[in-house]
Amino acid sequence: MLKSSDQPVTCLSEILDNIDCTDLLHSLDGGVLLLDRRCRIIFCNRWMIKHIGLQEDEILGNTLAQLYPGQLAPALQDAIENACLNRMGRLLSYQLHKRLLPLKQRNPNGELRPLHQSILIRPLSQSNLTLVQCHDITNAVKREQHLRANERILRLERKVLELIATGDNMDEVLIEICTTVENLIPNTSCAVLLMNEDGKSLSVKSAPSLPHHFKQRQKGLQFGPTGTSCIQAIRHRSLVISPDLQNDEHWQPLLDEARQLDIGACWAQPVIAAYDEVLGVLACYPKSPSTPSEANKLLLQRMSNLTAISLERHKRIERIRFLAMHDPLTGLPNRSLLNELLGRNLRRAHREDNKFALMFIDLDGFKEINDCHGHDAGDDILSVLSGRMSQQLRGTDTCARIGGDEFVVMLETIATVETAEAVAQKILSCLNAPVQRGQLQLQVSASIGIAIYPDHGISADALLTHADDAMYKAKAAGKNCWQRADQSSSTD
Amino acid sequence: MDLFSPDEHDLIVELMNLGVGRAAHALSQLVNDEVLLSVPRLEFISVPEAQEAFRKDLPPFLAGVLQDFEGFINGRAALLFPEARSLELVNAMIGEELSADEITELEQETLAELGNILLNHCLATLANQLKQQVQTDIPRAFSSSSSELPGTLSLYEDDSNNTLVMLVQIDFSLRHSALRGYLAFVIDLQSADSFLHALREYLAEIL
Numbered sequence: 001m002l003k004s005s006d007q008p009v010t011c012l013s014e015i016l017d018n019i020d021c022t023d024l025l026h027s028l029d030g031g032v033l034l035l036d037r038r039c040r041i042i043f044c045n046r047w048m049i050k051h052i053g054l055q056e057d058e059i060l061g062n063t064l065a066q067l068y069p070g071q072l073a074p075a076l077q078d079a080i081e082n083a084c085l086n087r088m089g090r091l092l093s094y095q096l097h098k099r100l101l102p103l104k105q106r107n108p109n110g111e112l113r114p115l116h117q118s119i120l121i122r123p124l125s126q127s128n129l130t131l132v133q134c135h136d137i138t139n140a141v142k143r144e145q146h147l148r149a150n151e152r153i154l155r156l157e158r159k160v161l162e163l164i165a166t167g168d169n170m171d172e173v174l175i176e177i178c179t180t181v182e183n184l185i186p187n188t189s190c191a192v193l194l195m196n197e198d199g200k201s202l203s204v205k206s207a208p209s210l211p212h213h214f215k216q217r218q219k220g221l222q223f224g225p226t227g228t229s230c231i232q233a234i235r236h237r238s239l240v241i242s243p244d245l246q247n248d249e250h251w252q253p254l255l256d257e258a259r260q261l262d263i264g265a266c267w268a269q270p271v272i273a274a275y276d277e278v279l280g281v282l283a284c285y286p287k288s289p290s291t292p293s294e295a296n297k298l299l300l301q302r303m304s305n306l307t308a309i310s311l312e313r314h315k316r317i318e319r320i321r322f323l324a325m326h327d328p329l330t331g332l333p334n335r336s337l338l339n340e341l342l343g344r345n346l347r348r349a350h351r352e353d354n355k356f357a358l359m360f361i362d363l364d365g366f367k368e369i370n371d372c373h374g375h376d377a378g379d380d381i382l383s384v385l386s387g388r389m390s391q392q393l394r395g396t397d398t399c400a401r402i403g404g405d406e407f408v409v410m411l412e413t414i415a416t417v418e419t420a421e422a423v424a425q426k427i428l429s430c431l432n433a434p435v436q437r438g439q440l441q442l443q444v445s446a447s448i449g450i451a452i453y454p455d456h457g458i459s460a461d462a463l464l465t466h467a468d469d470a471m472y473k474a475k476a477a478g479k480n481c482w483q484r485a486d487q488s489s490s491t492d
Numbered sequence: 493m494d495l496f497s498p499d500e501h502d503l504i505v506e507l508m509n510l511g512v513g514r515a516a517h518a519l520s521q522l523v524n525d526e527v528l529l530s531v532p533r534l535e536f537i538s539v540p541e542a543q544e545a546f547r548k549d550l551p552p553f554l555a556g557v558l559q560d561f562e563g564f565i566n567g568r569a570a571l572l573f574p575e576a577r578s579l580e581l582v583n584a585m586i587g588e589e590l591s592a593d594e595i596t597e598l599e600q601e602t603l604a605e606l607g608n609i610l611l612n613h614c615l616a617t618l619a620n621q622l623k624q625q626v627q628t629d630i631p632r633a634f635s636s637s638s639s640e641l642p643g644t645l646s647l648y649e650d651d652s653n654n655t656l657v658m659l660v661q662i663d664f665s666l667r668h669s670a671l672r673g674y675l676a677f678v679i680d681l682q683s684a685d686s687f688l689h690a691l692r693e694y695l696a697e698i699l
Contacts, residue, residue, distance in 0.1 A: 095599070095602040
């Protein structure tokens with residue numbers, strides 16, 4: 001059939017002979033210019049005419065410098081002259097020259113966007129002419145930006161996961177997350193807001209690029225009937241976008257502040273942990289009104305996941321720390337924490353020349369309650385009595401549970417020995433009051449031994465031993481009383 | 493190859509240093525940072541020697557930039573790097589810190605322009621100083637294995653009597669990185685005569 005294919009060479013040359021070279025150049029999807037030795041444009045293809053935006057006769061005969069007075073990149077100007085006059089071929093790449101020709105094109109939405117380009121300048125060897133080719137690399141730039149953005153996110157995710165794996169540095173991780181969002185979504189500020197323990201308000205946890213007063217002001221952002229974007233995000237458990245704060249009714253009371261902070265919009269992504277628990281909000285505040293792109297939304301989602309991992313990890317470590325230092329039944333400090341606090345108080349009392357008191361408390365009759373009413377009853381008694389004892393103390397004092405029914409109370413400073421004795425008396429009374437459990441009334445009493453720093457010792461061991469001995473003296477003296485370490489005393 | 497006398501060889505080294513220095517100045521301005529370039533070694537070798545040198549001295553995979561030239565000398569020039577480090581150079585130049593495994597098309601173009609600037613300055617300086625003309629084509633970035641390199645550079649055994657290779661070591665020193673590359677100028681020997689002539693005229697003038 002295709003007999004002509006037997007002689008392709010002849011055919012091709014025949015075809016080429018009949019082709020109008022100008023037509024060919026006009027049909028190319030890319031810019032072509034031909035320049036003479038004085039850099040003047042003697043040909044401009046259709047693509048180039050369209051993107052320059054002038055009539056062909058306005059272009060021909062001019063140099064590019066004349067078409068774009070004061071707008072032509074010096075490197076491009078040099079390269080064109082060097083090619084036209086000195087016959088040196090040149091490539092101008094996008095990465096080294098972000099702005100070459102001020103060409104524009106319309107995107108699918110009809111908006112004019114700058115056209116990213118690279119330019120090849122080739123002196124033609126058979127003539128004095130120079131060929132300028134302009135490649136539209138907008139799509140390649142987009143792909144590259146996408147690749148880089150993804151790589152940055154991946155690198156951050158890896159960094160955060162490493163931070164999480166190696167230690168507890170939540171603040172650092174949250175700053176890193178905010179900074180990444182700000183880097184990848186230009187002209188924004190980012191903050192992490194956490195749900196307060198009351199479950200009804202939010203506090204700013206991290207906002208590296210917002211002024212300090214923002215952290216203060218947002219402390220306790222209440223859940224009103226409407227609420228700002230962040231509170232709505234928590235309520236809806238999904239991204240809430242407020243594209244223009246000026247025209248958002250929920251933001252009207254906060255507009256002055258928004259103006260001060262230079263924020264024009266708010267995109268709030270809830271931070272949701274395992275089992276659907278809402279921990280807080282990752283908030284991105286663009287400087288001017290805008291909505292997030294799909295890529296922005298994906299970034300916020302990924303960053304909020306990392307935030308959740310970091311927060312959960314932090315909570316778990318805090319919990320482990322708490323459990324290691326506290327008695328799980330009563331929530332009181334355990335022996336380890338008591339030793340730490342006692343050591344600290346010893347150093348301080350020594351430095352400041354203070355007195356302080358240590359009381360060893362052992363319940364009387366506790367074993368019988370356990371035996372008659374079971375361990376649950378015993379546990380309840382311990383919980384209730386722990387609460388009562390703590391109420392008798394100042395915030396700076398310590399009540400620790402160091403054994404089954406053994407407690408140690410440390411009064412951080414005392415003016416006189418009598419102060420300690422008065423507290424011991426109050427503790428005796430509160431422990432001796434009956435505990436209602438269903439229909440039952442359970443009652444115990446306590447024996448208390450008091451040791452005073454520095455009167456009875458200046459070391460933790462000496463003080464604890466003296467207090468313990470005094471407690472046994474109280475037991476021997478008939479229980480439900482207190483004894484000082486060096487002298488006998490009864491308060492019955 | 494003893495085509496050139498010691499004086500002529502020294503002159504070529506001097507002119508290459510001048511060209512490379514101008515390229516360094518241009519690159520520094522372009523990236524707003526100090527770029528230092530130096531030429532620790534320059535030699536003229538034959539095609540078989542070049543093939544041997546490429547096989548022995550160059551890493552197995554190369555990235556580079558090719559550019560043809562014609563005028564008082566004709567031939568093909570290339571800037572060659574270990575492939576693994578070409579991306580490093582591009583990143584150092586554009587101030588990015590990327591770990592992308594593959595060089596993207598934009599980076600390929602950037603590398604081509606870096607080679608373009610370097611080769612143009614070397615060739616233009618040679619020509620201008622010797623009061624000669626040279627014309628260059630546009631650059632092309634490429635990557636190849638060192639065994640394919642002679643083909644890429646149009647170095648053919650059977651043509652070896654007509655071809656001379658000028659192999660130039662070049663050291664890049666940037667703020668955060670340093671690397672060594674090679675410039676290879678594959679010169680058509682018929683045009684080497686006019687090269688020699690120009691060198692002798694230049695030397696006669698200054699001596």
